[in-house]
Amino acid sequence: MAMSDDERHSDRRLSEETVADLRSRLERAVARACPSWFASHRDDVVQNALLKLVRRLEEEGGRNPDFSPMYLLRAAHGAAVDEIRRWCRGGKTTLALDQEVLERRPSAEAGPERSCVSREIGRAIQECLEGLVGSRQLAVTVFLQGSTAPETSRRLGWTLGKTEKLVYRGLADLRHCLREKGVEP
């Protein structure tokens, strides 16, 4: 993907290596964290996030010219989240992207029909999660976000035993709720 004028302009403060490293890290992370429905928008999110990031850093550069790698990563995340939220609100990104082009772009991992079904199941899971008892809801949410038992217990400050119990019971409740809704993931 070619570097835009904005990015070249920002090179006064961010080296090409830094931008390239941020881009590749963002691309990898977005690919892993964002699901199939986002497949056709990943490049746009990464590109827009980088644009936004370099603009922001340019503004801040006078006050804080030394950006630590962690600061850059955090700022890149903030810019990417803005893009994700914007996309979820209206399917549009900060760049004036041609919506028709976006719609024509084939999804890398799922057809439109499958994506639609997935979205419905995803919503059903959310609704069922909302109905779970407090601690089970938390445990299952962290689990569904990809965490293992030790990580979940650490994140929630619970013992491993308590965490495992809550996840298993919470998942049982979740499946029961989905069955009642007639949903089969």
Add this chain to the structure above:
Amino acid sequence: VTTPSDDRLREEFASAQNIAVDATSCPDTSLIWDSAAETLTGDENESLLRHTSTCGACAASWRLARELLSEDLPQALPEETPDTPDDASSRFAEGRRSRARSRPWWLGLAAAAMLVLAVSFFAIQQFETVGPGEPLYRTTPGGGLAAEIDPAAPLPRDEVVLRWSGAPAGTTYDIRATTDRLAPLHRAFGIEQAEHRVPQDALADLPPGAVILWTVTAHLPDGRRWTSVSFRATVE
């Protein structure tokens, strides 16, 4: 109806592309980052995670932060091994069981004995090195930061002064206040006193008796940074 695999559940959960109806209720991106980095704790972290259970955009944002951090913080990565079964719940438990299986019984006993010795030695060291007048700063997240206000006592709106203690002289502070649903209310940086008045207009939309959550980040003179747990305050 077949029981869906846990991996499938994760996949489908991630497919929700909705955003909270009231988008202003979505937490600040810095809070999402802090939660994924495990520096957000207590009520604030729990409220945020609950939010991700119903907001697809914030759930994706949390996963994105976790992925970005995972390259720098290996301990945040899932403990997966190639030999474990495919099902995620099996992997979830396997992290615990596989370690237990490979550990000889006497190793546990030896470890317990070492732990007792180490704790005793550490306790003796503490008593010997810290005099009665010397402050002892903890190294746990939040350091020694403690709130100095009663969380249940309602504060007048024109006098919401948050006070804290526990950091050495010369420390500067950043403060962040949110609603109990994590909507941002107020932020301030570079505070030199261990107290801060929240501007009245920042509280204008809060109903009577509203609870606010606030955290303090202390920048110590030696370069360390402490972030407090989430404190509460009640507004009249």
